[in-house]
Amino acid sequence: MDDRHLIEEIRNVSLAMFRKNFFGVYHGSISARINEGMFLINTKEAIFDEITEYSLIRLECGHYDYRWNSASIDARIHEAIYRHVPHAKYVAYTMPPYVTAFLSANEVFVPQDYFGDKRIGRVPVYDPGLFSDWYDRAPHEIAHHFVEQSGHLMLIRGYGVYAYDRDLNALAKRIAILENSARLLMLSAP
Numbered sequence: 624m625d626d627r628h629l630i631e632e633i634r635n636v637s638l639a640m641f642r643k644n645f646f647g648v649y650h651g652s653i654s655a656r657i658n659e660g661m662f663l664i665n666t667k668e669a670i671f672d673e674i675t676e677y678s679l680i681r682l683e684c685g686h687y688d689y690r691w692n693s694a695s696i697d698a699r700i701h702e703a704i705y706r707h708v709p710h711a712k713y714v715a716y717t718m719p720p721y722v723t724a725f726l727s728a729n730e731v732f733v734p735q736d737y738f739g740d741k742r743i744g745r746v747p748v749y750d751p752g753l754f755s756d757w758y759d760r761a762p763h764e765i766a767h768h769f770v771e772q773s774g775h776l777m778l779i780r781g782y783g784v785y786a787y788d789r790d791l792n793a794l795a796k797r798i799a800i801l802e803n804s805a806r807l808l809m810l811s812a813p
Contacts, residue, residue: 626657626663626676627676629655629657629663630663630674630675630676630679632655632791633653633655633663633674633679633791634674634675636653636791636792636794636795637653637665637671637672637674638671638672638674639795640653640671640715640717640795640798641671641672642672643719643799643802644719644720645717645718645719645798645799645802646671646717646718647671647718648670648671649667649668649669649670650718651665651671651715651716651717651718651783652664652665652695652696652697652698652700652701652714652715652716653665653671653713653714653715653716654695654698654701654705654713654714654715655712655713655791656705656711656712656713657681660683660684660685661681661682661683661684662681662682662684662701662702662705663679663680663681663682664679664680664682664694664695664697664698664701665678665679665680665694665695666678666679666680666693666694666695667693667694667695667696668693669695680693680694682694682698682702684702684705684706685702696758697716699761699762700716700761700762700765700766700785701714701716702762703762703763703765703766704765704766704769704785704787706766707766707767707769707770708766708769708770708787710789711769711787711788711789712787712788712789712790712791713787713788713789713790713791713794714785714786714787715785715786715787715794715795715798716783716784716785717783717784717786717798718782718783718784719783719784719798719801719802719805720802721802721805721806721808721809722778722783722784722801722802722805723781723782723783723784724805724809725805725808725809726748726778726779726780726781727780727781729748730747730748731745731746731747731748732745732746732747732748732778732801732804732805733745734801734804734807734808735804735807735808735811736803736804736807738800738803738804739800739801739803739804739807742796742797742800743776743797743800743801743804744774746774746776746778747772747778748778748779748780749764749768749777749778749779749780750780751764751779751780751781751782754781754782757782765777765779765785769785769787775787775788775794775797776797776798776801784798784801786798
């Protein structure tokens with residue numbers, strides 16, 4: 624796959640996820656592994672409904688040059704996932720509103736709808752503790768979570784959702800099903 628095709632794929636999925644309110648104007652991140660030691664990620668200034676080749680930056684794992692200064696604040700988290708989860712091809716950090724609201728008051732996410740049950744299943748909610756040092760701890764804790772758990776999702780209280788997959792459309796679909804399940808749970812709550 625060449626970079627133009629990869630950029631177009633990221634652009635299309637980012638736009639769809641932005642329209643669903645999974646990404647904010649400058650909030651969220653999406654990346655794609657190019658090879659074992661390199662990945663493409665959005666810049667700090669990326670607007671997710673207008674992703675272009677200039678909104679994405681190529682980073683080399685373990686080689687922290689000037690490009691990292693322009694990359695998303697989540698770049699080190701994505702790098703840690705790619706280093707520790709060899710089958711991750713795409714990674715996204717999103718903050719879907721219903722999921723994020725549900726996480727604030729629950730210890731576990733258990734969908735009560737057919738697609739949520741079949742595609743997502745029961746997912747524990749991760750408590751990051753203090754937010755004051757979260758970005759220092761996040762790369763290690765998130766990568767460790769994915770190594771220890773069998774799922775492709777990490778639901779983080781007060782923060783949002785990290786997801787990875789081998790296919791970008793499957794990743795977006797997983798987040799959409801998760802958000803729809805959370806919406807149904809919130810709407811059906813007494």
